[in-house]
Amino acid sequence: MSITIGQYxxxxxxxxxxxxxxxxxxLFVYIFGVFMCDSLIGxxxxxVVLALAVYLCRAPFLSVIKGLRGVLYIAVFTAVFNILxxxxxxxxxxxxxxxVTDVGVLTSAKVLLRLAxxxxxxxxxxxxxxxxxLANAIECxxxxxxxxxxxxxxxxxxxxxxxxxxxxxxxxxEKIKLAQMSRGASFDEGxxxxxxxxxIPLLIPLFVSSFRTADVLALAMEARCYRGDVGRTKYKxxxxxxxxxxxxxxxxxxxxxxxxxxxxx
Amino acid sequence: MIRAENTGFSYRTxxxxxxALKNVSxxxxxxxxxxxxxxxxxxxxxxxxxxxxxxxxxxxxxxxFGRDTSKDDLWExxxxxxxxxxxxxxxxxxGIVDEDIAxxxxxxxxxxxxxxxxxxxxxxxxxxxxxxxxxxxxxSGGQKQKIAVAGIAAMRPKCIVLDEATSMLDPEGRRSxxxxxxxxxxxxxxxxxxxxxxxxxxxxxxxxYVMDGGxxxxxxxxxxxxxxxxxxxxxxxEAPLCVRLAEAFxxxxxxxxxxxxxxxxxxxxxxxxxxxxxxKITETVQEEKKKPTGNTGNTGNxxxxRSLSFAYGREKILEDIDFGIKEGSFTSIIGHTxxxxxxxxxxxxxxxxxxxxxxxxKGENIEHIKGIRNKIGxxxxxxxxxxxxxxxxxxxxxxGLNMGMSEDEAKKRAEKALLAVGFxxxxxxxxxxxxxxxxxxxAAIAGILIMEPQVLVLDEPGAGLDPEGKAxxxxxxxxxxxxxxxxxxxxxNMENAAGLSDHIIILSRGRIYAEGSPAVxxxxxxxxxxxxxxxPAVAKLRQKLGKKGIYVPDSIFSAExxxxxxxxxxx
Numbered sequence: 001m002s003i004t005i006g007q008y009x010x011x012x013x014x015x016x017x018x019x020x021x022x023x024x025x026x027l028f029v030y031i032f033g034v035f036m037c038d039s040l041i042g043x044x045x046x047x048v049v050l051a052l053a054v055y056l057c058r059a060p061f062l063s064v065i066k067g068l069r070g071v072l073y074i075a076v077f078t079a080v081f082n083i084l085x086x087x088x089x090x091x092x093x094x095x096x097x098x099x100v101t102d103v104g105v106l107t108s109a110k111v112l113l114r115l116a117x118x119x120x121x122x123x124x125x126x127x128x129x130x131x132x133x134l135a136n137a138i139e140c141x142x143x144x145x146x147x148x149x150x151x152x153x154x155x156x157x158x159x160x161x162x163x164x165x166x167x168x169x170x171x172x173x174e175k176i177k178l179a180q181m182s183r184g185a186s187f188d189e190g191x192x193x194x195x196x197x198x199x200i201p202l203l204i205p206l207f208v209s210s211f212r213t214a215d216v217l218a219l220a221m222e223a224r225c226y227r228g229d230v231g232r233t234k235y236k237x238x239x240x241x242x243x244x245x246x247x248x249x250x251x252x253x254x255x256x257x258x259x260x261x262x263x264x265x
Numbered sequence: 266m267i268r269a270e271n272t273g274f275s276y277r278t279x280x281x282x283x284x285a286l287k288n289v290s291x292x293x294x295x296x297x298x299x300x301x302x303x304x305x306x307x308x309x310x311x312x313x314x315x316x317x318x319x320x321x322x323x324x325x326x327x328x329x330f331g332r333d334t335s336k337d338d339l340w341e342x343x344x345x346x347x348x349x350x351x352x353x354x355x356x357x358x359x360g361i362v363d364e365d366i367a368x369x370x371x372x373x374x375x376x377x378x379x380x381x382x383x384x385x386x387x388x389x390x391x392x393x394x395x396x397x398x399x400x401x402x403x404x405s406g407g408q409k410q411k412i413a414v415a416g417i418a419a420m421r422p423k424c425i426v427l428d429e430a431t432s433m434l435d436p437e438g439r440r441s442x443x444x445x446x447x448x449x450x451x452x453x454x455x456x457x458x459x460x461x462x463x464x465x466x467x468x469x470x471x472x473x474y475v476m477d478g479g480x481x482x483x484x485x486x487x488x489x490x491x492x493x494x495x496x497x498x499x500x501x502x503e504a505p506l507c508v509r510l511a512e513a514f515x516x517x518x519x520x521x522x523x524x525x526x527x528x529x530x531x532x533x534x535x536x537x538x539x540x541x542x543x544x545k546i547t548e549t550v551q552e553e554k555k556k557p558t559g560n561t562g563n564t565g566n567x568x569x570x571r572s573l574s575f576a577y578g579r580e581k582i583l584e585d586i587d588f589g590i591k592e593g594s595f596t597s598i599i600g601h602t603x604x605x606x607x608x609x610x611x612x613x614x615x616x617x618x619x620x621x622x623x624x625x626x627k628g629e630n631i632e633h634i635k636g637i638r639n640k641i642g643x644x645x646x647x648x649x650x651x652x653x654x655x656x657x658x659x660x661x662x663x664x665g666l667n668m669g670m671s672e673d674e675a676k677k678r679a680e681k682a683l684l685a686v687g688f689x690x691x692x693x694x695x696x697x698x699x700x701x702x703x704x705x706x707x708a709a710i711a712g713i714l715i716m717e718p719q720v721l722v723l724d725e726p727g728a729g730l731d732p733e734g735k736a737x738x739x740x741x742x743x744x745x746x747x748x749x750x751x752x753x754x755x756x757x758n759m760e761n762a763a764g765l766s767d768h769i770i771i772l773s774r775g776r777i778y779a780e781g782s783p784a785v786x787x788x789x790x791x792x793x794x795x796x797x798x799x800x801p802a803v804a805k806l807r808q809k810l811g812k813k814g815i816y817v818p819d820s821i822f823s824a825e826x827x828x829x830x831x832x833x834x835x836x
Contacts, residue, residue: 008360010398132364164360167402172650178616179651182643183712184636184667201663204653208698212649213355219319220356223348224369224416225340231374235367 008130013058014243015128020137022244023125029251033258034117038110042261046117049254054120059127068119075115082108133236135160140238153229161217169210176205266330267293267316267346267424267456273324274311285311286322287479293424298450298457300467300487303476304501304731305702312476313428313460317346330423344373347417351429353409357401362393365401366416373420387419390452391445405602407438411445418449424456425449431463432729435602435757437797443469462731464491464505468520475500492518501733506802506824513828527809530831534815565628567592567720567751568613568641573622575608582608583775586622590720590753590768595746597762598755600772601797606755609772610724613753614641626720639668642718646725648709652697657683657708660697665715675715682711687741703734707741720751727761739765763787763801763822771798784819803827 015023034046054061065072082104089103126134139156146152177187180201187198274286285308293299293316303309314320315327318334327334329342347369350356359365363384370380388394391411396404401412410430417425427446431439443466449455459466467473473490475483477500483490491497494504494512504512507521516529566589573586583605590596600606611617613624615631615638624631631637645651654660658679665675683693686707692700697708706726713721726742727735743765746752756762762769762783769786771779773796779786787793787804794800800808803824807817821827 008400010361010400130364131360161358164358168354175645175647176650178611178643179645181616182614182638182645183651183664184638184716185663186667201651201653205650208653209647209649213352216350216352216355217358219314220348220350220413221358221368223317223319223343223350224358224420225343225372226368227340227372232371233374233377233380235364235371235377235380237377 007126009059009127011058011128013056013128015053015057015124017243018128018247019238019240019244020129020133021140021238022240022247023129024134024137024141025248026251027122027125029255030121031118033251033255034114034121036255036258036262037114039261042258043110043113043117045254045257045261049251050117050121050124053124057124057128059124064123064127065120068123071119072116075112075119078115079108079112082111130236131160131163134163136234136236136238153232165210165213168213169206172209173202173206176202176209179205266295267291267328267458269312269315269322269325269327271325272312272315272322272327274315274320274322276311285479286315288325289476289479289481290325291474291481291484293456293458295423295456296450296454297472298447298459298470299472299474300459300461300470301474301476302462302464302467302500302502304462304733307476307500308479309460309476310428311479313348313426313458316424316426316458317348318342319348344420345422346424346426347420347422348426348428349410349413349417349430351432353406353413353433356413357409360401362388362399362401362404362412363397365412366419369416369420383419383421387415390418390449391415392441405438406434407441407602410434410438410442414442414445414449418453418455421453422455424458426458426460428460429462431461431466435797436759436799437601439463462502464502467491468505475502477501488520491520501731503732506806506827509824510806510828510831513825513832523806523809527806527813530810531813531815534831565592566590567627568753569625569628570613571623571625573609573612573624574620575605575612575617576620581775583612586777588770588777588780590751592719592751593746593749594751594768595743595766596751596753596768596770597766598753598770598772599757599759599762599798600778601757603774604772604797605775606757606772607724610643610722610753610755613720613722614638614643616643636668639664639716640718641720641722642713642716643722644710644713644724644726646728648697648702648705651709651712652705655696656694657688657697657700658693661708661711661715664712668716678715678717679711682714683708685714685745686711687737701734702730703738706730706734706738710742714745718750720753721745722753722755724755725757726754727756727758735761757798759787759793759799759804760801763804771796773797783822788819 030049037043037046083100084098086101086104086107087099089101091099091101092105093100135156138159139152142150142152142155185198185201187195190198269289269291272286272289273284275282275284289312291312301309301312311320315322315334316329318329318339321335330345332338332342334342357365358368366384366387367380370383384397385394388397391414393408393411393415396408401409404412414425425446431442434442446457447469450457459470461467468487468491470487473485473487474481475490475497482500483493483496491504492508494509497504505520507523507526508518510526510530511518511521514530514533521529568590570586570588573583574581575583586609598606598609608617612619626634626637626640634640652660654663658676661679661682662675665678670678680693684690688704688707688711692704697705700708710723723742726738730738739761742752742754754762754766766783769781769783770777771786778796787800788808801822803822810817817827817830821830
């Protein structure tokens, strides 16, 4: 089974058992920290933290990396672009209209490293957290905004359902694509306008089928007594335990360290 | 007790109100299993939705365990009467099994500790305990439906309504869902309402309602209702085989078990009735026996598959598939869900590339044939996945225009194709989204036929249709084949395959399990039920009779011919 980005991998590791709120806070602070870091020591620190998280998550990371290939290609492409178009610094290599400078190489390497760290850390979080748990965490954070009229529960429920139906939609899209290809449709030939036009036979059936799915889902939810968050209890109760406090403290230290390294370098 | 009293319901559409239910009264007693039968559009799903307050009747009233759905708290109504829908994919809310079952419990405000208990209880009641922490996405259709049943059962309702909940499943999935629901009825005294068009499911219930045109046409015990073949036919249904045989022989009308009817038939035939075997019948029977398998008008196979394999990542889907398809023949590829039959179909016209092996069309590897998809046309299972244009005619023209036909040419051919599939011409200018299930299916087939393929491949052409609609679409396909087109049909329905095809390939776990003529397959193919399939009722009976020394030719698959043959043969 291949693992794609954003997918949950069932397990019972230390990371799996953490409160989803902890994981979200962790991810945000980590991303902040990674954007802060600019020095070798800063990047090392980020790498060590990531390695620790990966180790504690106990998911099959080789297949995860494979699943991330697409995203990593984009990152590498961006980096190469960055190298070729940076004109500052001393020139290392020059041929035809291509110029490579030391500053260019360095900035690109940093961008690439940051992206890699962030993407892999995000996968650690999505691999170890179910959609429901993520939604619960989001709902909990948004609860603070409830007094000013933010519908926290609805946003959370919509997020869960959207995530739950992503694979279903992709399945449908694949089937629609095959059905139209059987009728001689092609999706990668012709001019730009033709390509745009060729999407219509995909989009309309996809819309029709997702509206139908939405209809049935709404009925099924109603039949199971759903009526918003009125009198609703939670199966997965969020509770901060010792491990959550430690992890949160740890990541705040990490963030502070990165800021320190950046400012007092 | 649930009671609908003289209820009526109208859907409001742009074109005015459409009256879906007229003066319907039903009653479901505690612990009882009730079936509601009827063709698509008979109003049975509307009735189901009245029963738990998803719809409120315009006329009359529905009282669910003492609560009037138009006056009382709908929430309480839905708590006591749960509902399972047809589409396994659309009704699961969460990504993990236990979280999905918890959904209803969360809505009713249950304590967490109680939830844990109920989730375990419900999962074990449907036999899915080991899947508690599995992702819902990778379950089979049957398993998804059992999770949906568990999600309702966990709320401890007094009644479960199954709205065609088994119609999208293969025989194995259907059996397992029905037996899970029956266990609930037995162990917890839950009433069950089965909205269905499977007569076998209705036979297992205690009381049967038959609907047509928004009204209850018949009601009574299965023994009483399911034996009235003629009246059932008027409602788009059909009595079980045993009843039709009993009728042909003038036995007492009863729902016989296989062994019972077998014993009765033996007795009658051995007593020497029907030495007067009329000439005509003998001829047709003889003819049918002599008819060679496959129309071998042309030498060589039109499609030749050689040591074909396919895998998704490391997971092998198909392994070492070898077969040939004769020109002009009708081949059925049969297999349970996950047997690899849909993948095989996609390999036939190069939509997927094989991992290993080759597919030949008229002796040439399809990889080297330009426009192979016009020559081997595939009609996919769900017409909604391909219909997109403003009108049916334009939609059918799509394939022709893609081939480079002129607008006029495409239009002419589209009209011809629609005529060939028996699509009502007055609806050519309608939007494809306004059609009935059977009409959509026909439009979808026409959308492939316009390319004038030499092989027509169909994935589960009867899916989602009621018995009548299915029979008539299949008949159309048979007609198209008789006109000279080679047809390949992928299905899990043995009954359909038996009557139509002259060549059958059975797949199990990605390999060919058996191959041959229907007669060979259904008489010596071994344990078909063991690989998640179902023997056709006629074949089952034939085997039983065979053991008692009564021979019925292998080539007879329709109940009528079967009865005729028995009636006139004698000892």
